[in-house]
Amino acid sequence: MAEAKPTSGRVTLRDVADVVGVTPAAVSMALRGSSRIGKETTERIRAAARELGYVTNSAGRALRAQRSGSIALVVPNTSQHVFGHSYFMHLLVGVSEVGDSRGAPVIISTSVVAEHGINAYERILRSQVADGAIVASAAAQDRDLESLVASGLPVVLIGRSVTLPDAVWVGVDDEAGGELAARHMIEQHGARRIVHVSGPLDHQSAIDRLEGCRRASAAAGLPEPRVIQGDFSEASGVAAGRTLLADGLDGADAIVAANDEMAYGLMRELGAAGVSVPDDLGLIGYDDFGLARVTTPGISTIRVPAELIGRRAASELFGLLDGREPAHRHVLLPVELIARGSCGCPTPAQHD
Secondary structure, three states: OOOOOOOOOOOOHHHHHHHHOOOHHHHHHHHOOOOOOOHHHHHHHHHHHHHHOOOOOHHHHHHHHOOOOOEEEEOOOOHHHHHOOHHHHHHHHHHHHHHHHOOOOEEEEOOOOOOOOHHHHHHHHHHOOOOOEEEOOOOOOOHHHHHHHHOOOOEEEEOOOOOOOOOEEEEEOHHHHHHHHHHHHHHHHOOOOEEEEEOOOOOHHHHHHHHHHHHHHHHOOOOOOEEEEOOOOHHHHHHHHHHHHHOHHHHOOEEEEOOHHHHHHHHHHHHHOOOOOOOOOEEEOOEOOOHHHHOOOOOEEEEOOHHHHHHHHHHHHHHHHOOOOOOOOEEEEOOEEEOOHHHOOOOHHHHO
8 A cells, every 4th residue: 555665764744645645734634633534544544654654743742732932934935035025024013913912922934045945944843942833925835834734833824825725824815916906907097918027936926916917808808918927026027127128018008017026126127218107008016015105106006914914824823822723714815906106097196
């Protein structure tokens, strides 16, 4: 039934899961005797674990048995990336508000290497310095995250997860947000050729924002948006602007950017080349963390309530730590369109 034991290294939950054909989270629950896993599946999982020689990771159990009084905000990226983005600062404010109300310090764990989040996860799991973790900005197919969720440590994810259906997560409706942005450009400003500058498409938020943009274009009978992939940085917005300029704008009359930093980079690069936003083409971003309000013109955007997300995620985590089953394992918060000058809407000064 089970495959041969791995020739080197410790047998993991993933090894057992691959043999049985289930998720690491299901293996973890079955080995803990959870009633959510069927009897037959539980028996197969336990048999595979015995045959492979799986040894239960004690770190998660130790964390639950011996409370440290702290919680962790885990971001599987470099500290430069984390502290350079307003999103994480707003998120931290929300998490800290709830942590402070419970007398629980918030520990921030990042990774040394941007492409690999295992350091951020293992630092929290193995050091036993936090009772539970909130994980933000993980890749959609992050196997190290799967292992963290399956470890027994209470975890709440920031953002929708399609690969971890049993995980508790709090996020915004990014599909609706992407659709709202594109629909505004189509219905209010007559856009007929949209370019979408996406975030990294191994992240669910970027995937969902793109899908929403595509959905709005399809509903209006328009061609599918051209996609230029960025990484949520201002520099990638500049690069997207250069790509468009090299193609003579490719007939675009509107740009939907997956965040405000890329929108700003785009607007700056286009403006330097003599392309006016919004006179030559409209632009809308996503987030509304401050930058969009101070540019000229102001950047129209989809507002993400990052502090509220942080507060809600921390509240859900403390509920898990208190032994309460969450009323809703998946919390999807609404987004809001904020119209400013970059899309072609009147600015507040023009209303006066």
